[in-house]
Amino acid sequence: MxxxxxxxxxxxxxxxxxxxxxxxxxxxxxxxxxxxxxxxxxxxxxxxxxxxxxxxxxxxxxxxxxxxxxAGRGERLDERDLYDDVWPALTALRDLGVRVVVAGNQTARAGELLRALGLPADLIATSEEWGVAKPQPEFFERVLEAAQAGPSRTVYVGDHPANDIIPAKAAGLRAAHIRRGPWGHLWADDPEVAAAADWRVDRLTELTAIITD
Known part of the structure; x- marks a missing residue:
């Protein structure tokens, strides 16, 4: 589970x-x-x-x-920058009792902006806030601390093979590769990605189907 x-x-x-x-x-x-x-x-x-x-x-x-x-032209992030499946997917996961964490290679400012959106997530953190970035193993140690669950009961979802899927698996987590953005599309059919990913999805709303696996 x-x-x-x-x-x-x-x-x-x-x-x-x-x-x-x-x-x-x-x-x-x-x-x-x-x-x-x-x-x-x-x-x-x-x-x-x-x-x-x-x-x-x-x-x-x-x-x-x-x-x-x-110069007043710094980082900006609001609802327009979210994919359209984010709110329904995160809401559905929370409704199912799943702990939802958002953690990526982003600035501290991005973390502030994401938290300001009020997303249905239990924790939102960035690499700059943690002082360690993917694909370093220490980042995934922090992920597991944030997850509050064992590695086999935690799924890391990402688009980038070298930053997300492969290091997450090396840390003992389960991994879901999303076919989204340049990395997700380019590497979707790569044999190494196929071998490492426990699941491959096109939309975040598909994640609700994997939580009992």
Missing amino acids: IETIVLDVGETITRDDRYWASWADWLDIPRHTLSALVGAVVAQGRDNADALRLVRPGIDVAAERAAMEA
Whole structure:
């Protein structure tokens, strides 16, 4: 019996459209150019921040993000950024008695913005708040602490093989790969992903069907 479901953030519960659009506008390049570069680094298995480094070699991403914030053009996240299945899926899981945790590689500011939405989740946390990021094993140790359930009774849901599915399985958790966003679509049929994922879903509302497995 699954007791806790932990969900990644970017391209699992939130769309990254506005995030990358804001970077493109800040760097004064066409939005489609940055989108294409994000796709290119995804296909190469690289960090998505490498797309910014291709546009501006030597960029200090953290410093640039702080400059955006200071200029009033910092991180924004609201209901428009959520996938349409988030509220019904999380609500249904809570109604079934499942503990719902949201935890991903995000800034502390993103954590504040997500919590402000009042999502039906028992806990929302980010890598910056925890001081450790995926795919480090320590991140998944924190996930298990937050889950308040054993690893075999905890499912980590995410789109990214290297950051979500494979390290979650290495930590002993069960894993659900969602076919969503560039990573989710590109790697959906990869044999390593197929072997590692306990479930593969297209929508978060499918998660209610797995909790008794």
